[in-house]
Amino acid sequence: MSEELINAIVEMREEDALKMTTQMLDSGAPPLEVLEACRKALDVVGKRFEAGEYFLPELMLAGEMMNQISAIIKPKLAEMPDRERHGKVLIGTVEGDIHDIGKNIVSFMLDVNGFEVQDLGVDVPPQKFVEAIQDFQPQVVALSGFLTLSFDSMKNTVAAIETAGLRKKVKIMIGGGQINEEVKVYADADGYGKDAVAGISLAKEWIGV
């Protein structure tokens, strides 16, 4: 039954996935088993995305299926179990820029790949990144930006992290529409991702997964 649920999620059969979840629970399967199946399915979806077989429609539908299945399971669990995580990534769109599609994809893929992610949202001032680094203690900070104004905001954010004495504690990656090596050098980041997949690879490399 677990296998069938995994297949239904991976093959984007939403109705089947929800039906099977209910069936599994009704036939006495432990909620944790269902969660584990979801996790495995999401792992395959993530791998297919990284391989260029799946794209946003599949990522977003997988996310939707997860939300719905979680909602079914939650009442049956005292608390959602903690997953073992590889490391922590702090992410946000830099000051002045309110674009979030790219950031949300990276955030989702980081989560699928087993990272603990704190997402600060959009238009995040440098100081807010600094405070979040102090509280959350991430190994990696990911700065997103779509507009050309974000180049300066990224530079300012990295500078603020430096000023706060936190620069050596984190690796900083940048990403978004126009971002390339030139912007990486300008902003004094440690790396950039041309797309979400490249960003995930960087995080894995830096954290040592």
Add this chain to the structure above:
Amino acid sequence: MKEQLTNVEKLEALWQGKLSPKGPDGNPLPFQSPEAEKAYKERILRVKDAIEMNKLPDRVPVTVFPGMFPWLNAGMTMQEAMYDYGKCAEVFKNFVLEYEPDLHWGAYAPGSGKMYEILGYKLYSWPGHGVAPEYSYQANEGEYMLPDEYDALIQDISGYFTHVYLPRVFGALSGFPMLPFLPGILEIYGLPLFFIPFGLPPVQATYQALFEAGAEALKWVVPIGGADVALATVGFPTVLGGFTKAPFDVIGDTLRGTRGIMLDIHRRPKKLLEAMDALVPLMISMGIANAKQTGNPVIFIPLHKGADGFISDEQFKKFYWPTLKEVMLGLIEGGCIPFPAAEGYWNTRLEVIQDIPKGKTLWMIDQSDMDKVKKTVGKNACLFGNVPSTMLNLGTPQDVRAYVKSLIDTAGKDGGLIIGNGAFFDQAKPENVQALVDAAKEYGTYK
């Protein structure tokens, strides 16, 4: 064959109109000097030849199609540019006079902040309204059309926009849902019932807001449109007739949003395809009407969610390209030049999108591999681009000159190239923008 000739004639009439321009009073445009008139006509022909790909122009045309660069570079905030229309137009004229591109695209980008206030516009945040004064406006994506509203949209697009969509994105149009169903006005019997809504305070308040918005739009267009005329008299033309959109982006950008449309590909693919089909004739007539109104043949089509990475090639072929192609062919049929902008990377789409008639379109290329683009889309279409925004912002004039030179070598040797920026940019070093224009003029001469 006869039909084909008609299209060519329609377009040729627009070009001839451009070459014998008229002023706002309907009389021939008074050029400031014979040199200005000569330069104006040379620039138009240079661009026309590049797009038509029949014969080589005298040199590779060059243009800059910026985002908010002209205003930010002049030391204005975006807030000023959106509220001080006279200054907005002045600054834009100076920008064109300073950099001297063959083509300009008008001072329309900032728009009227005051008018958006009057209408209570929610789809965008702009300086002073959710964005800091120095930054440009940005879209607030959302699910402005709900998943179960496809049938309503498909059945009556205008009705759906009036009664449902527009009131959601303009706070001041909250009276629109109360409007009567106008095609029901058929006979005298019961006629007064139809007009009751117009007597109700919310509807009257909505119309009051529309009158004010219209008055403000007129205040805006006098200096902004005037800039086009003033620039023409000193020799700098525009060919931008207006814009339209790919049906997939109409739904994905402002109706369902990215998340909505991506889910719809799996959850309700038939409805999505039906809705896009329904949008095709509208998107065509919107472009043609714009071209007729302005006398300019080039219709801009910003392309968003068909780029590499958003959807698979199979999904692109099924959901994105067919209706975009129909819109482009419809525009060509109507005597226009479709000007799609392939924002981001389109490397995996090139084989598909090269299937267009030769010499009828202009493609703005952002970060796609220009060599590959030339060998595919560039066989049939004039290419526009693709100096990177990052280089204009962070590079040196030497970088830009070298890039432009290699671009001309790669994509311009046998015509079909207009040098310009690849994506809209707000920030850049002015010397880099100058280097873009100068390098094209220096290296781009055809012998």
